[in-house]
Every structure is written in structure tokens, then in C-alpha cells.
Amino acid sequence: MNINRNERKRIIIIGAGIGGLCTGIRLQHAGFEVKIYEKNDFSGGCIRYVTSDDELFKIDESASLAINPLTYDKIFCDLAINPRKYFQYISLDNYYKVFTHSGKVFNLSTNLVKTQEELNFINNKEVEGYTKFIFDTSYKYLIAKDKILNRPFIDSSDVYSFDTIKTLARLKVLNSAGDYVKGYVESKELQELIFFQTFFMGVSPYKIPSIYTSVAANSQIEGISHIEGGLSAYVLALQKLFLELGGKICFNSFINKIVIKDKYAKGIMYDKEFIPADKIVLNTDYINGQRNLLNRNIEDIKLISNFEKNINNIDLSCSTFIIHLGLSIKFKELEIHNLYLNKDFKIEIEKVFEGKLPKNPSLYIYYPSAKDGSFCKNSNHSVMNIMVRVPNLKDLNISWEDDTKIQLYSLCIKILEKALKIKNLSSYILFQKITTPKNFQENFNYYMGSCFGIGHTFFQSMVFRPQIKDKKIENLYYVGASIHPGNGASIVMDCAKIVANTINNEKR
Numbered sequence: 001m002n003i004n005r006n007e008r009k010r011i012i013i014i015g016a017g018i019g020g021l022c023t024g025i026r027l028q029h030a031g032f033e034v035k036i037y038e039k040n041d042f043s044g045g046c047i048r049y050v051t052s053d054d055e056l057f058k059i060d061e062s063a064s065l066a067i068n069p070l071t072y073d074k075i076f077c078d079l080a081i082n083p084r085k086y087f088q089y090i091s092l093d094n095y096y097k098v099f100t101h102s103g104k105v106f107n108l109s110t111n112l113v114k115t116q117e118e119l120n121f122i123n124n125k126e127v128e129g130y131t132k133f134i135f136d137t138s139y140k141y142l143i144a145k146d147k148i149l150n151r152p153f154i155d156s157s158d159v160y161s162f163d164t165i166k167t168l169a170r171l172k173v174l175n176s177a178g179d180y181v182k183g184y185v186e187s188k189e190l191q192e193l194i195f196f197q198t199f200f201m202g203v204s205p206y207k208i209p210s211i212y213t214s215v216a217a218n219s220q221i222e223g224i225s226h227i228e229g230g231l232s233a234y235v236l237a238l239q240k241l242f243l244e245l246g247g248k249i250c251f252n253s254f255i256n257k258i259v260i261k262d263k264y265a266k267g268i269m270y271d272k273e274f275i276p277a278d279k280i281v282l283n284t285d286y287i288n289g290q291r292n293l294l295n296r297n298i299e300d301i302k303l304i305s306n307f308e309k310n311i312n313n314i315d316l317s318c319s320t321f322i323i324h325l326g327l328s329i330k331f332k333e334l335e336i337h338n339l340y341l342n343k344d345f346k347i348e349i350e351k352v353f354e355g356k357l358p359k360n361p362s363l364y365i366y367y368p369s370a371k372d373g374s375f376c377k378n379s380n381h382s383v384m385n386i387m388v389r390v391p392n393l394k395d396l397n398i399s400w401e402d403d404t405k406i407q408l409y410s411l412c413i414k415i416l417e418k419a420l421k422i423k424n425l426s427s428y429i430l431f432q433k434i435t436t437p438k439n440f441q442e443n444f445n446y447y448m449g450s451c452f453g454i455g456h457t458f459f460q461s462m463v464f465r466p467q468i469k470d471k472k473i474e475n476l477y478y479v480g481a482s483i484h485p486g487n488g489a490s491i492v493m494d495c496a497k498i499v500a501n502t503i504n505n506e507k508r
């Protein structure tokens with residue numbers, strides 16, 4: 001594209017999360033002049049490495065599942081760039097290894113026939129039900145993707161169109177995931193397995209709209225990939241691409257004001273200086289952005305939408321407690337992605353949304369060293385994350401001081417020792433670090449440490465979720481986990497594409 005430099009429109013993006021980076025790449029490539037302002041000295045937000053001081057170990061701090069693998073190549077392919085020059089996949093035979101509290105161990109294979117064989121321990125009827133669930137739900141997802149998820153709902157005519165309402169009715173979105181799944185499988189273990197996979201919607205799986213069970217269905221159909229070096233390596237690849245295209249990132253740049261004049265976003269205040277822009281894209285946590293960077297006058301109905309008026313009543317997602325371990329041993333029992341389904345699954349999950357810590361938590365165990373040697377300097381070492389859902393900071397009964405951390409840490413280690421039948425896991429630990437909701441709040445400005453953005457309840461999903469363009473202020477756009485289509489790295493990347501296309505189409 002041949003655009004005179006003086007004519008190029010200036011885009012400011014606040015936040016270098018995966019959403020900010022992907023929007024930046026697409027817009028820079030389309031001929032805009034893009035500058036990203038990031039408060040930290042690294043990009044990727046919560047997708048970054050935690051590293052031991054001696055640099056013997058590194059591991060992704062949070063996101064680790066490359067769900068919907070095609071999305072990760074797509075941004076490169078859309079720009080006619082070979083993704084293999086930037087990052088590599090490691091293929092997986094099993095996308096999850098599952099351990100249950102009753103001692104069962106089985107694999108969810110990327111090959112459905114193999115998964116069916118693995119599930120035969122339940123009974124034939126249940127395997128049929130599971131298979132029907134997978135196909136029905138994937139089919140519904142394809143419809144949702146085309147008609148709802150991959151398009152913005154900026155005008156009310158889009159929201160209330162016959163086509164949208166017909167699609168929502170067809171998808172039976174008012175059904176809760178809980179009721180929907182029970183219609184296919186009776187086995188509690190299978191139900192729980194499906195629910196567990198919807199977890200990073202950050203809402204109780206018994207309450208989210210049924211369409212989000214498509215995470216489990218899609219993982220079975222499309223598989224979950226592993227990117228060599230984890231999702232943090234992928235973010236570094238995106239950063240490299242953005243810089244190569246000529247984009248700029250200003251690190252250590254905390255922005256606390258977007259300047260609005262006559263209903264137009266005009267620029268930002270940075271270091272007491274006004275920096276003008278033609279368009280601004282906000283990639284920070286949505287609620288934080290509304291409260292602290294926009295600081296709209298609640299009384300000014302010209303500037304504020306109904307959603308922002310009710311910002312204090314928004315249902316927030318839960319948070320996560322993560323133990324990062326560097327170990328002097330390699331476990332053959334584990335795959336890269338592992339789930340431990342504990343007893344009283346439903347009670348324990350619901351507790352989290354009542355502001356209480358779980359006593360018998362179910363765990364997601366990320367063990368990249370099962371297949372990927374790039375996380376440890378020593379080939380006999382390995383790294384592991386143990387993740388547990390916990391309440392966000394809105395519940396002030398939980399202090400994240402040492403006592404709480406040690407208690408939950410010890411509980412998780414005990415559960416893991418039982419699941420893997422190993423004695424004295426602690427004796428193998430050479431490096432450890434803990435991430436709590438407080439860290440999410442402090443490091444990335446997640447409102448109340450709620451790390452999956454706005455909760456995906458029915459009235460905060462799809463057409464009801466904040467959209468990519470501000471309804472009252474011109475030239476202001478949003479990208480990220482709290483914005484439609486929602487949370488999850490690959491979903492946020494889809495959001496970035498919608499934002500970039502919208503801005504690009506408005507360009508002339």
C-alpha cells in the first residue's frame with residue numbers, strides 16, 4: 001500500500017496485550033501509523049514468562065492452551081507472511097489427560113475415535129451422548145461464529161435485527177450450559193469434564209449460556225495445540241512482527257487519561273503532554289478503562305451508555321491462583337495439559353462465586369516439559385503450573401497474605417501427590433512462585449483482580465457485551481477479553497480483526 005507518510009492516520013493503542021498487538025499489526029500493515037503505550041516493560045499482558053532468578057526455568061504465567069489453533073496462524077497468513085518463520089507448533093496426540101478423585105485416568109485424544117475408546121469405561125450410551133454433544137455443539141458454534149461472534153453489534157439495528165434474533169433462538173442461547181449438557185450425558189464425570197473446559201469464561205459453568213460449551217466441543221474437533229515455548233513465545237512472535245512492520249511500542253508508559261472534546265476522542269495525556277491521535281484503541285481492562293482513563297461524567301447522558309451507567313453492578317469473572325514450579329525431575333505420568341476432577345465438583349465451583357476458597361479444588365496442571373524442552377536449561381528438569389479458580393477481590397474476606405497462600409499451596413501439592421501417586425513432591429522443587437488475584441490487579445490493572453474480564457453471563461455476552469466501538473464517543477474503540485466476542489487468546493485475536501477491519505473500512 002502506497003500512502004504518503006503525512007497522510008497516514010495515527011492510531012494510539014493503550015495496552016500491549018494480545019488484543020493490542022494484533023490490532024496494531026493489522027492496522028500498521030493496512031497503512032496506519034500505530035503506536036502502542038504499555039504500562040509494563042513487556043508486551044502480552046498476562047501472557048508472559050515467569051522466570052527463575054538463575055534463569056534455569058521459565059514458564060507461561062497464565063494462558064497456555066492454544067485453543068482453535070488455526071487462529072494463531074491466521075493473522076500471519078492474512079498478511080501473506082509465513083507463520084513458520086515466527087513460531088512452531090508441537091503436535092499433541094492427547095489434548096487433555098484427565099485424573100479423577102476416584103482414581104480413573106484417561107486421555108482425551110485429538111482423534112475422536114480414540115477418545116470414544118478411552119471413554120468406554122463409562123458405558124456405550126454415554127459415549128454416544130458425548131459424541132452427539134460434540135457434533136451438535138460444534139455445528140452450533142459454526143453458526144454462532146458466522147452470525148454472532150465474528151461481527152460487531154454497533155448499532156441497535158444490528159442487535160434487534162430479525163436475523164440476529166432468529167440465530168439466538170436457533171442456538172437456544174437462553175439455556176444454561178448446565179441444563180444443555182445434561183441433555184446429552186448423564187455421567188457426572190463426563191458432565192464435569194465438559195464444564196471444566198468452559199472455565200476460562202470465568203463464570204460458573206452451571207450459569208453460562210450453553211453456547212460456551214463449544215470450548216469443549218471445539219477442543220475435541222479442532223484440537224488444542226502447543227506452541228513451542230508456550231503462548232508467551234507466540235506473543236514475542238507477534239511483537240517481533242509488529243516492530244518489523246514499523247509499529248512502535250512505548251514500554252513503561254502508564255496512561256491515565258484519554259482526552260475527549262465535543263464527543264470526539266482527540267488523544268491521550270502522557271507524561272503531562274497531550275499526544276494527539278486520529279483514533280484510539282483501548283486494550284486495558286474494560287472497567288478500569290471506563291473508570292480511570294475515560295472518567296466520564298455519569299450525569300452526562302450524551303457521553304454515557306446504559307452499560308457504563310451500571311458499571312458498579314457488572315458481574316465480574318472469578319480469578320485464579322497459580323503455583324509455578326521448577327522441578328529437578330520429569331514426570332512421565334503427565335501430558336502437557338492435565339485436569340484433575342475433584343469430589344464435590346459443583347459445590348466447590350459454586351463456592352468460588354460466593355466468595356469462598358475451595359476446600360477440594362479441581363486443578364488444571366500445565367506441564368509443557370512433557371513434550372517441549374525449551375522451558376528448562378537442564379534437560380532433566382521440568383516446569384509445571386498448578387491452577388485453581390478462586391474468588392476475585394470483590395470479596396474482602398480473603399486476604400492474599402502469606403497464610404492464605406501457604407494454605408492453598410499445601411492443599412494443591414497434596415492433591416497433586418495423590419493424583420500422580422508420588423511421594424514428597426516438595427523435595428523436587430528447585431524454583432517456585434505464586435500468582436494471586438492481587439498480582440493480576442497490580443500487574444495488569446484487572447479490576448478487582450478479576451482476570452477473565454467481564455463475566456460471560458447471558459446479559460453480558462454476545463450482543464449485550466461491550467462492543468468494539470464506543471456508542472457515544474467518536475474515534476474510540478475497544479479490544480480485549482471484556483469486549484464481544486469475549487475472553488480467551490484466540491477469541492481476543494478475532495476481536496482484534498473486527499476492530500482493525502472496522503477502522504480500516506472507515507478510513508477514507
Ligand SMILES: Cc1cc2nc3c(=O)[nH]c(=O)nc-3n(C[C@H](O)[C@H](O)[C@H](O)COP(=O)(O)OP(=O)(O)OC[C@H]3O[C@@H](n4cnc5c(N)ncnc54)[C@H](O)[C@@H]3O)c2cc1C
Nearest residue numbers: 015017018019039045062063064065255451480481488489
Ligand atoms: C489464569 C489465566 C489463564 C488463561 N488461560 C488461557 C488459555 O489457556 N487459553 C486462552 O486462549 N486464553 C486463556 N486466558 C485468557 C487470555 O489470557 C486473555 O483472554 C487474553 O490474554 C486477554 O488479552 P487482552 O488483550 O484482552 O488483554 P491483557 O492481556 O489484559 O492486556 C492488557 C494490557 O494493557 C496494559 N495496561 C493496563 N492498563 C494500562 C494503562 N493505564 N496504560 C498502559 N497500559 C495499560 C496491561 O499491562 C496489559 O499489558 C487465560 C487468562 C488467565 C488470566
